[in-house]
Amino acid sequence: MLEKLYNLRKEFLENLENIQTELEAENFKKDYLWKSWKLSEILKWLKDLSNEEKKEVWPTANELKNFIIEQIDKRIVFLEDKRFEKIEQEEKIDVTAEFKAENTWHKHPLSITTELLEEIFISLWFKVEDGPQVENETLNFDMLNIPANHPARDVWDTFWITDDINNFKEAWEKLLLRTHTSPVQIREMLKWEKNIKIIVPGRVFRYEQEDARHTCNFYQLEGLVIWKWINFWDLKWTLNTVMKKLLWEKTELRFRPSIFPFTEPSAEVDVSCQICSGTWEKWWKKCSMCSWSGWVELLWAWMVHPKVLLWVGIDPETYSGFAFGMWIDRIAAQRFGVNSSRMFYQGKLKLNEQF
Ligand code: DAH
Numbered sequence: 001m002l003e004k005l006y007n008l009r010k011e012f013l014e015n016l017e018n019i020q021t022e023l024e025a026e027n028f029k030k031d032y033l034w035k036s037w038k039l040s041e042i043l044k045w046l047k048d049l050s051n052e053e054k055k056e057v058w059p060t061a062n063e064l065k066n067f068i069i070e071q072i073d074k075r076i077v078f079l080e081d082k083r084f085e086k087i088e089q090e091e092k093i094d095v096t097a098e099f100k101a102e103n104t105w106h107k108h109p110l111s112i113t114t115e116l117l118e119e120i121f122i123s124l125w126f127k128v129e130d131g132p133q134v135e136n137e138t139l140n141f142d143m144l145n146i147p148a149n150h151p152a153r154d155v156w157d158t159f160w161i162t163d164d165i166n167n168f169k170e171a172w173e174k175l176l177l178r179t180h181t182s183p184v185q186i187r188e189m190l191k192w193e194k195n196i197k198i199i200v201p202g203r204v205f206r207y208e209q210e211d212a213r214h215t216c217n218f219y220q221l222e223g224l225v226i227w228k229w230i231n232f233w234d235l236k237w238t239l240n241t242v243m244k245k246l247l248w249e250k251t252e253l254r255f256r257p258s259i260f261p262f263t264e265p266s267a268e269v270d271v272s273c274q275i276c277s278g279t280w281e282k283w284w285k286k287c288s289m290c291s292w293s294g295w296v297e298l299l300w301a302w303m304v305h306p307k308v309l310l311w312v313g314i315d316p317e318t319y320s321g322f323a324f325g326m327w328i329d330r331i332a333a334q335r336f337g338v339n340s341s342r343m344f345y346q347g348k349l350k351l352n353e354q355f
Contacts, residue, residue: 001049001057005064012068029072031064106352110219110344113332114201117221120245124238126223129198131184133205134161137171139183145261145307152261153257156180157207175326177205181222182262185304185323188224189312196226196321201328215342217326226304226314226321235301236320239269243298247274247335254295262305263323269299274334296334300325 012032019025044088046054046061107115118128137148146152148171156179181243184200200222208214215326236255243251252272260266273290289294301324306316336355344353 001053002060003046005057005060009064009067012071016071016075019075020079022076022083025072025076025079029069032068032072049114051325083248102166106350106355108344109330109332109336109338109355112355113335114219114221116246116335117242117326117328117331118201120242121223124241126197126199129184129188129200131178131181131187131200131202133178133203134175135178135183137174137176137187140176140178140180142171143186143308143311144182145305150261152259154243159205159207178202179206179221180204180325182323182325184222185224185262186308186312187225189309189314192226192312192314198225199223210342215329215345217345218341221300221326221328223301223324223326224321225323226309226319228319230301230303230320230322232322235303235324238322239301240301243271246331247271247353251297258300260300260302262308263300263302264305266300266302268297269301269324270295271298271334275337275339296330298326298330298334 015028019028036071039270046057049057060112122128140158141147141150141153141156146156159177161175161177162173181200181202181204184202188198188200189198202220203217203220204220205217207213210216223238225238236253240253243253250272251274254270254272255267257268258266258268273294273296276294278291302322304321304323309316310320327341329344332344333339333341338351
């Protein structure tokens with residue numbers, strides 16, 4: 001018996017040398033341990049042995065099993081290292097090489113949606129503005145009426161850039177990745193000359209748990225109109241017109257009261273879900289976009305808080321304004337019938353080639 005084990009070990013070591021790829025090694029392991037039962041067969045004979053013999057053979061057999069596993073694993077690591085070494089030697093990146101682009105005529109669905117939104121807003125005489133992605137705390141929070149320790153800050157899970165945020169006395173010294181496009185409202189209002197009518201599409205960042213509707217970076221579109229005598233009806237008309245043009249004529253909007261420190265009053269605006277076309281009874285099993293409610297939360301809005309106007313030096317007695325924010329990702333998902341906005345960030349050609 002011991003001799004059989006010894007021969008098996010010898011044969012194993014000889015064969016091990018011939019293994020050239022990681023896949024072969026995996027198969028070899030299966031072969032020796034489980035598949036063709038080379039070792040198991042020997043172990044089966046154990047039961048015919050006397051107790052004395054078993055005591056003698058068992059530890060050796062067990063040790064052989066462990067030896068086989070260990071050796072094959074070592075071989076796998078060795079082969080892997082060799083493969084990487086070869087790649088390192090053979091593959092060189094020539095940054096001066098001429099690049100022949102293929103499939104470049106596809107625009108990303110998020111770009112298409114942003115451009116569409118810009119077009120629609122420009123036709124309503126809005127100007128397109130931009131702002132930095134690295135923002136300071138003052139503009140991202142304080143001047144939007146969200147002071148430190150305000151519970152509303154929890155809504156905007158923040159990626160801070162400044163190392164030790166408590167060591168900096170001034171809020172404008174503390175840097176972060178902007179959590180929304182709203183700070184550009186303040187940047188624009190600080191340049192105030194006369195009337196504002198802008199949109200700001202851009203990338204924002206949040207420390208989020210990812211799911212079908214949340215990703216830790218996404219795109220928003222901010223809107224701000226400051227004029228004399230602006231009121232809620234102007235806002236409602238604007239959003240209704242834009243959404244109907246962007247999605248389809250029958251799109252409906254639903255305003256729900258909400259709280260945002262920089263608008264007063266505030267609303268969350270839902271749009272009838274295009275994925276299940278409002279016929280959610282029929283599709284309810286599939287629609288992860290609207291969580292089977294028939295409505296998707298796409299916009300936030302309402303009148304700019306008088307405090308915010310005062311802080312930037314605009315007289316709230318004469319001027320009023322409305323502001324709104326949209327999630328471009330969710331709008332793109334709605335427009336193109338993609339049921340998870342996370343897919344936009346996976347770089348899958350299968351998706352992008354459809355546009
Ligand atoms: N900035 C808010 C957010 O990211 C969205 C928002 C709410 C924007 C109300 C607005 C507004 O302009 O008026 O959650």
